[in-house]
Amino acid sequence: xxxxxxxxxxxxxxxxxxxxxxxxxxxxxxxxxxxxxxxxxxxxxxxxxx
Ligand SMILES: [Zn+2]
Numbered sequence: 001x002x003x004x005x006x007x008x009x010x011x012x013x014x015x016x017x018x019x020x021x022x023x024x025x026x027x028x029x030x031x032x033x034x035x036x037x038x039x040x041x042x043x044x045x046x047x048x049x050x
Contacts, residue, residue, distance in 0.1 A: 009049040016042040 010029035012021045019036060023029040026048070033044035 007050075011047045011049050012044060013047070014040075014042050014044045016040070019044070 008024070008026075010023040010026055012019070012023060012029045012033050014020070014036060017040070019042075021029075021032065023032070026046075029046045033046050036042060037044050
């Protein structure tokens with residue numbers, strides 16, 4: 001795999017509490033957002049920042 005996406009960031013924000021994090025990997029952000037949604041029932045959004 002190419003490493004051309006190294007500088008991308010994934011901004012995870014929960015719409016229903018103060019959770020907000022930055023991730024370098026989509027997989028990490030996705031896993032965390034699913035975790036949080038499963039734990040709390042909150043709606044979590046992940047925006048890719050290029
Ligand atoms: Zn939340």
